[in-house]
Structures are given as C-alpha cells and as structure tokens.
Amino acid sequence: MMTYYRTDDQVIHEEEKLSDGVWVQMINPTHDECEEIAEKLMVDIDDVKAALDVEESSRIELQDGYTLILVDIPAIEIRHDQRTYTTIPLGIILTQDIIVTICTEDTPVLQNFVRSRVKEFSTKKKLRFVYQILYRTAAIYQANLRIIDKRRTEIEERVGSDTDDSDLINLHELESTLVYFATSLRANGVVLDRLTRYKRLEQYPEDKELLDDVIVENRQAIEMTTIYRDIINGTRELMSSLLDNRLNNVMKYLTSITIVMAIPTVISGIYGMNVNENWMPFANTPHGFLIICIITLLICVITMLFLRKKKML
Template sequence: MVKYYRTDDRKIHEEPTIQDGVWVQMVNPSVAEGQMVADALDMDVEDVLAALDEEESSRIELQDGYTLILVDIPSIEIRHEKESYTTIPLGILITSGEIVTVCTEDTPVLQAFLNNRVREFSTKKKLRFVYQILYRIAVLYQSDLRIIDKMRTEIEERVGDDTEEVDLIALHELESTLVYFATSLRANGVVLDRLTRYKRLEQYPEDKELLGDVIVENQQAIEMTSIYRDIINGTRELLSSVIDNRMNSIMKSLTVITLVMAIPTVISGIYGMNVNEHWVPFANTAHGFAIIIGIMVIICVIILLLLRKKRIL
C-alpha cells in the first residue's frame, strides 16, 4: 500500500500523487509499487524495498540524490499463541523534495503523525520529520519495555505454590525479547551517532536539539533494557530455585513413605516364608495376627517420630 501525505497549516491531508514536500508512506508494498516509487523519485528499488527484509541491519547510506536510513522499531508478533515483542526494520529515504517511509506493517510510530498527535510536524521539514520519527521510536521502545517489566512482575507475584514451568518459559521469552531490543537499540545508536555528523541536508538549531533528545531517549532505552534483563535473570533463577525446592520436597516425602512402608514389607515377607511354625513368633498365639500388626504400627510410628525429630519430615 502506498499513500501520499502533505501538511498545510499544521494539518495533514492525503495527496493523489507525488509532489514536492510530500511524505510517501509505504506499508508492506509490492515489488511493483516499490518500482513505481523508485522510478518516480529516481532511486534504486532495492533501497526502497530494503526494509521489507527482516534481516536488514540498521544503517545510513548516502546515495546519489537521496539518503537511506534503516532503523529497527518494536513490533508485536504472535508467538506460542500469545502476543510477544520483536523488532522489524523501518526504512526512511530522504530526497531533495520528498521523504519516503517503508515498513512491513502499519506501525504506531507513524500513526501518531497521521493522527496529528505530534507537535510542530511538517512534511516539508524533512530532517526534523526524520528526527521526530526516531524520537517516537525511542519512546515506543521505552513504553514496550515498561509493559515487559509489568509482565515480569505478574509472574514474580505468582512465585510460590502457583509457580509452574510455564512461567519459566514466559520469562525466557521475555529475556529473548530484551536481547532483540538491546541489539536493535545499539544499532540504532550507531545510526544516531552518524546523524550527528550528517551535513547533507540543512540542520536548524531546533533540529540539532531534537537529535540530542533522541540520543538521550535511545540511551535511556538501552539502559532500561540492560536493567530489565538483569532483573528477569534474577527472577528466572528464583523460579528455578522454587521449582527445584518443590521437587526436592516431593522426593523427600516419597523417600519417607518408602522408608516407612519398608517395615511392614520386611516383616510380612519374613512371615511369608515357608518354614516350620515352631520357628515363627506368635504363630500359635491367640490373636497373633493382631499382635504382629500392632508391632508393625508401633515400629512405623517410632520411625516417623525419629524422622520428625531429625527435621526430615
């Protein structure tokens, strides 16, 4: 899908064709649509469609007549029938008169501009527009990181009798997400560092200040990712310890039961041997069976008391 937008009097509206000062928004475009935009703006179609490759790394390239900026943005995907976070590329191409954004999905980063929720937004101020996009990306990372930490907190609150192996799997998925975030944020940081030395387009003092804010927010997101990874790692170790302790408790209980049940088994096995009744105690005694059962019960009770005294039970 390809749409053209332009701002006039601080309000955005859709345009029918490409013209000067237009923002070309491409959401999961086809090869034909990519070729059409590439021909209209005299760009390489591979650069236009670069963001469609999920393996593309963040970078900035200066080409003849245009500049390509690739950054990673957070996105939601369905993993194991649950919503999880990942990162996908967002391509930004800047020409002398237009700006093009390319992404595989309709990201909330750009929806904010379409809904007029960004102050001082203008499609004609291309470099400022780019910095505003990058700022929204950093803010979205921070928002998703807070949601991830909230999910971790919910798992941590269940630590105890309600702890299950599924919680360990959930924590592992959260930790994997933070690895993706950390990698993408560091790569985005390299792009931002290069933009500080970007001289191709005119930068106003307000633009440089905004770029500084973007760098600060991106660095804050990196630090949040590192902190949350450490916390999740500690929570995962805690859950593992709880599950291990629970398993040890179960094994101890089974061992006690086996030990106690071994006494009646041994005694009944001895009395089950085919020997002369003269050598079997209580064989000819009245109520001999009840006496033997009583002896077994007394022995079992003594063993249980000893185990409790030793704090094994």
C-alpha cells in the same frame, strides 16, 4: 499500499500526486509500487525494498542524490498464542524535496503523524521529521519495556504459590524480546551517531536539540533493557530453584513413605517364610497375629516420628 501526505500550516492531508514537500508512506508495498517510486525519485529499487527484509540491519547510506536510513522499530507479533514484541526494519529515504518511509506494517510510530498527534510536525522539514520518527521510536521502545516489566512482575508475584512451567516459558519469551530490543537499540544508536555528523540537508538549531533528545531517549531505552533483562534472569533462576526444591520435597516425601511401608512388608515377608513354627515368635501365642500387627504399627509410628524429627516427612 502507498499514500502521499503533505502538511500545510501544521495540518496534514492526503495528496493525489507526488510533489515537493510530500511524505510518501509505503506500507508493505508491492513490487510495482516500489518500481514506481524508485523511477520517480531516481533511487535504487534495492534501497526501496531494503526495509521489506526483516534481516536488514540498521544503517545509514549516502547515495547520489538521496540518503537511505534504516532503523529497527518495535512491533507486535503473536508467538505461542500470546501477544509478544519483536522488531522490524523501517526505511527512510531522504531526497532534496521528498521523504519516503517504507515498512511492512502500519506501525504506531507513523500513525501518530498521520493522526496529527505530533506537535510541530511538517513534511517539508525532512530532517526534523526524521528525528521526530526516531524520538517516537525510542518512546515506544520504553513504553513496551514497561509493559514487559509489568508482565515480569505479575509472574514474580506468583512465585511460591502456583508457579508452573508455563511461567518459565513466559519469562524466556520476555527475555528473548529484550535481547531483540537491546540489539536493535544499539544498532539504532550507531545510526544516531552518524546523524550527528550529517551535513547533506540543512539543520536548524532546534533540530540539533531534538537529535540530542533522541540520543538520550535511545540510551535510556538501552539502559532499561539491560536492567530488565538482568531482573528477568534473576527471576527465572529463582523460579527454577523453587521448582527444583518442590521436586526435591516430593521425592523426599515419597522416599519417607517408602521407608515406612517397607517395615510391614519386611515383617510379613519373614513370617511368610516356610520354616518351623517353633522358631517364629508368637507363632503359638494366643492373639499372636494381633500382637505382631501392634508391634509392626509401633515400629512404623516410631519411624515416622524419627523421619519427622529429621524433617524428612
């Protein structure tokens, strides 16, 4: 899908055709749409399609007549029947008069601009628009990181009560997401460093201040990712230790029961041997069977008390 937008007096509206000061939003475009915009703007079609490849890395390339900026933005995906986060490429093509954004999804990063939720937004001020996109990207990264930490807290609250293997799997998913975030944020940081030296388009003083804010927000998101990943790693190790401890307790309990149950088994086995009854205690004693059972019970009770004293039962 390809849509043209333009702002007049900070009010955004759709345009029917391509003209100066227009923002071209391409959401999962077809090959024909990519060819059309590449032909009209005289850009390489491979650069237009670059953001459609999920394996593309963040970078900035200066070409003849235009600039390609690729950054990773957060996105939502369903993994193991659960809502998780990942990152996808967002392509930005800057020409002298037009800005083009290409993405495989209708991302919230750009929805804020379409819905007029960003102050001082103008499609004519292309570099400021780019910085605003990057600022919204860093803000959404931070919002998603807070949600991830909240999920980690919910899992941590169950530690010691009803913790199970699914919690370990969920923690692993969160940790994997943080790895994706950390990789993407660092790559975006490299792009931001290059933008500080970008001289092709005119920049206003407030644009440079906005770029500084974007760099600060991106670094903060990187620090949050590092901190949350370390916390999740510690929580996962704690849960693994607790699960191992539970298993050890169960094995210790079963071993103690086995020891106690072995006592009557051994005694009954001895009395079941085919030997002369003269050599078997209580063989000819009245109520001998009852006496043997009482003695066996006493031995079992003494053994249980001993095991309990040793905290094995």
